[in-house]
Amino acid sequence: MHLLEPVLLLQFLVSGLLAGALYALLACGLNLVFGVMRVINLAHAELMLAGAFLTYVLYAWAGIHPLLAFFLVLPALFGAGFYLQRLVVERVVGKGELQSLLLTYGLSIILINTGLLIFASDFKAIPELQGALIVGDIAISKPRTAAALLAIALTLGVYHFLKHARLGKAIRAVAEHPDVAMLCGIDVVRMRMFTFGLAAAMAGAAGVMLTMIYSFSPETGADFILKCFAIIIIGGMGNFIGALYGGLLLGVAEIFVAGFVSSQWAEAVAYVLLILILLIRPTGLKGAADVT
Amino acid sequence: MSLKSIAPGIVLALLAVAAPAMASDYQLLFLLQLLMMIALAQSWNLISGMTGYVSLGHTAFFGVGAYAGALLLQWGFPWWLAIFKGAGIALLVAAPLGVLTLRLRGPYFAIAMLGLNEIGRLVATLWVDLTQGGDGIPLSPARLPTLLQNYYTMLTLAVLATSLIAWVRYNRLGLELRAIREDEEAAEMVGVNTTRNKVIAFALSAVIPGAAGAVYAFYTSYIDPVSVFAPALNIQMIVMVLLGGSGTVWGPVIGAVLVRTLHELTWAQFPALHLALLGVLIVAIVLFLPKGILSLAPWRRRVRPDRAPGSP
Structure with a gap:
């Protein structure tokens, strides 16, 4: 088949968007934390893997289907994030980037290696939800479609929440100006706990989806976190919805490079985009530091 | 700088020079790795400890030096020339990169460096004609320097890196770099x-890892993309500097000794546990000891005006 046939291009586009939706969900959470408290959470992808392994344990030990595990993993990760913020991360908010980068770097190393101690470094997968839908001339993988729809729905849901809900507005006020927010009677520390919990829950949700479409090990996070950085830099740091566009863009770009060049070079797309955007337009395509 | 302040350094260096006479090969290898980590930690200290620009990808220069050294050795250059050229190539790569990336502030710089290390790893993996890709490059034993030669080269690098920090810290450049860190x-x-100052510090901080990478290639006699463009190595540099005290002359040395000893005691039996402990160590330092172990030393308290009673 010739590479420039429209059917093939459409197939690439759809596959790319499906892959990008997972990136987007993960990157939006990372960006939310950065936007609200100026902390770059290097352990964000490990929170996703915590969600993935929790799903795996529920599936392997209790036979719970990943789509049901979703409803257990989300609150679990929310709680974990909430208290992680309260006990550890809150102490470095406002202390400068070095402190927060190093703290979350340490957290990520702890999580990865605790994962290795418990689960070893073999790859795990959950063989549920397989097969593909055939729509016209293109094939769409069922698990990827389910994961992508969930991811987009969650991301837009959180966006809507931040934009319109009272709590969401309070979070944005904290992002905008913590001191003024505090003067207006907003419990700033609690809002940050809530924000970190929300971001961790989004990462956990991404973890549930990860189990449906990829095999994973405790060390899988490294690839994702670097891609997330690329995404939030493409979309604008702290810009929540920018990360959604950035994620979809990266997903599509990767699939096209994999299709036209090679899958190895597809790995390089994120880094090349990352460096290019940093050098040309460091505030990102959508402009930085606007939580919504 | 008085004689008193450099005396411990001279004693340590003399001990290290004499060490091969009494150490077994295994102990010598341990010391060699310790010296390598001192050299690397001091390099990271120069850019990140002094200026506050956190480099999460300093292993990029280590990797470039390792590949340059290994390839030059294969192409028939003597080992010591290969090390010089490895350092030179790392410098040539770093100077323009520094001009570009140091325009970026704070987290942007840290992330750009993380990306650069990944790009280095990908180039080494994908440019198969030059680097043999993921298979790596085995070096033929006949051309390699001996363990003793590697040891003394690494000792030279560690002493050079530490002297560089001592020299920079007490001259105008160091003062200006710390001014950049503060505001x-x-x-x-x-x-x-x-x-200009940031680029100079960055370029200087790339030379030593370049040379150390070449020596690493020689003493392990095999390199591949994953082992030299290794984020784990970067973690170690950061922990050592922070543990000892960033921006100080002796902090990274103390940090390197502590971390390598911990490594030696736990690595072989429990690799994952060892790294998890390093993680706990990083978190603990950030939360409880942000200025490092040296800040605990009683004699430093008296001379630091910012710690005088009544100051905020």
Whole structure:
């Protein structure tokens, strides 16, 4: 088949968007934390893997289907994030980037290696939800479609929440100006706990989806976190919805490079985009530091 | 700098020079790795400890040096020339990269460096004609320097890196770099040429990892993309500097000794546990000891005006 046939291009586009939706969900959470408290959470992808392994344990030990595990993993990760913020991360908010980068770097190393101690470094997968839908001339993988729809729905849901809900507005006020927010009677520390919990829950949700479409090990996070950085830099740091566009863009770009060049070079797309955007337009395509 | 302040350094260096006479090969290898980590930690200290620009990808230069050294050795250059050229190539790569990336502030710089290390790893993996890709490069034993030669080269690098920090810290460049760390805008306003100083520090901080990478290639006699463009190595540099005290002369040395000893005691039996402990160590340092172990030393308290009673 010739590479420039429209059917093939459409197939690439759809596959790319499906892959990008997972990136987007993960990157939006990372960006939310950065936007609200100026902390770059290097352990964000490990929170996703915590969600993935929790799903795996529920599936392997209790036979719970990943789509049901979703409803257990989300609150679990929310709680974990909430208290992680309260006990550890809150102490470095406002202390400068070095402190927060190093703290979350340490957290990520702890999580990865605790994962290795418990689960070893073999790859795990959950063989549920397989097969593909055939729509016209293109094939769409069922698990990827389910994961992508969930991811987009969650991301837009959180966006809507931040934009319109009272709590969401309070979070944005904290992002905008913590001191003024505090003067207006907003419990700033609690809002940050809530924000970190929300971001961790989004990462956990991404973890549930990860189990449906990829095999994973405790060390899988490294690839994702670097891609997330690329995404939030493409979309604008702290810009929540920018990360959604950035994620979809990266997903599509990767699939096209994999299709036209090679899958190895597809790995390089994120880094090349990352460096290019940093050098040309460091505030990102959508402009930085606007939580919504 | 008085004689008193460099005396411990001279004693340590003399001990290290004499060590091969009494150490077994295994112990010598341990010391060699310790010296390598001191050299690397001091290099990271120069850019990140002094200026506050956190490099999460300093292993990029280590990897470039390792590949340059290994390839040059294969192409028939003598080992010592290969090390010089490895360092030179790391410098040539770093200078333009520094000009580009140091325009970025704070987290942007850290992330750009993380990306650069990944790009280095990908180039080494994908440029198969030059680097043999993921298979790596085995070096033929006949051309390699001996363990003793590697040891003394690494000792030289560690001493050079530490002296560089000592020299920079007590001259104008060091003062200006620390001014950048405290407040870059203010530094610029009082006439510090921030861009030039940052690029100089960055380039200097790339040379030693370049040379150390080449020596690493020689003493392990095999390199591949994953082992030299290794984020784990970067973690170790950061932990050592922070543990000892960033921006100080002796902090990274103390940090390197502690971390390598911990490594030696736990690595072989429990690799994952060892790294998890390093993670706990990083978190603990950030939360409880942000200025490092050296800040606990009683004699430093008296001379630091910012710690005088009554100051905020």
